Amino acid sequence: MKEESESFIDTLKYQFLCCYPLHCIDWDAIPKGLTWEQHKQLIENTALQPLNKKYPIKISYQLNFLKRLLQQLEKHCDEVHDIVYESYCAVQQRVAKDTTEKYAYKHYVQPSLDVSITLRESKSFVAEGTTGLCSWQASIALADYLVQNIKLLRGKCVLELGAGTGLCGTIALQCCGVRHMLLTDGSHECIELMKENVLRNFREASEVNDGEYEIKGKLLNLCKLEWGSVSDMKWPNGFSADVILAADVVYDDTVFDSLTNAINYVFKIRDDKCEMLLAATVRNEHTLNKFLNLLSTLDFQYIEKDVMPLDKCNFYWDRTTPVKIFQITRKS
Incomplete structure (x- = not known):
């Protein structure tokens, strides 16, 4: 008892x-x-x-x-x-x-992983013209999948698109042996919030340049990236994406062209020697399928991976609406 x-x-x-x-x-x-x-x-x-x-x-x-x-x-x-x-x-x-406070905190704690992450985020789903100032369930689901499959990121350069509060990337950096993490978002407010969250969770972080940190021999960059202007992106020195991460970025079909353009561009500059892990909350099956079909027209292929069941998960998220995780590669 x-x-x-x-x-x-x-x-x-x-x-x-x-x-x-x-x-x-x-x-x-x-x-x-x-x-x-x-x-x-x-x-x-x-x-x-x-x-x-x-x-x-x-x-x-x-x-x-x-x-x-x-x-x-x-x-x-x-x-x-x-x-x-x-x-x-x-x-x-x-x-x-x-009622006058716009922000609050969430804490993701898992002693078995030696993880305790505190994120400041918006109390509203939409704030400052973006949905990225609060964490979403697909981001937590993807983080949980990554810590259960550490070999996917160990020793690699990892790019996250639409990183928002930095939840998924922060957990991956703490737990998965990432060599160089690049967190990006199209919102300046999200980048500033990520900076704050990074400094809170990585006390040992040394800021090398604006938005560039060294953390126990690992590198972390925070950069603004608008998907439609990805060709103008100034990549950090020595960064070459092995893995792309993205969570809860496929709910609005008006951005699909720019998002697939960004994905396609990164694959091309890597000569297709990279892969992507995408987590999507399935609010509308038609919208998700539209995005996957668009990827197929660009010669991408995808495999659905198993989401961690509740009794084996390290972190908690709302499972009322299903989350799907896909591994995306270019057809050979």
Whole structure:
């Protein structure tokens, strides 16, 4: 019973810190008969967790999370520890002030990988004219796939298109032995946010030039790249893409021509000696197929890869809408 309770508390901590959607949390898995000390542990591992106190996640999420937690504890326990009610009231008092805040944090923690990543991101899906200022589920899914297949990136130069907050690239750089990472986005605001997130997560990073960092012998560059102007891109010294990454970039068919142009250009300058890993949230099957068909007209081929199942994943993301991952290469 004790092991079951500790496992549940740990799982809930990681889900809370990354703002895992409340409807995805298995609230029925809460162990019956939790002790008062375990009630306290639940709060100390979520609302009062040191990461959340230093870099708080969305207040609205915290409030709704604690409300659901209270409901479950009141249903299954004779009494609920005062700290749970006190935490709920404390968060409730912060709601009005929080409405003026445009940004909050998310934390992706996985002790088995020695990973703890804190990202500042927009609380809105669309901000500053871009959707890239917050993390999306396909980016987390791709990161999870990469850490389970480290050999795909080990010792290689990796280019990410539409990197947004830098989530996927940051995890890959930490876990996958990447030699040189180039994170790009068409939004200046995304590049500035990535810089902030890089410096927060890589304390040992040494800035060689503007947007260029050395991290324990590895190189990281952050560059603005508009897909339609990829031929004007000034590539970092010594960078030659072995692998291209992209996540949640195929939801808008009006950008497909410029996106495929960018992909085609990078493959050409590498004499097709590279590959691409694309993760797509399947909101509209027709839109995804339109993009894949466009790739086919440029002599690309693709293979769908297995997404990590929930019971084997390292990070949590909303699986309500399916995510697909494709390995893309040029036909020989």
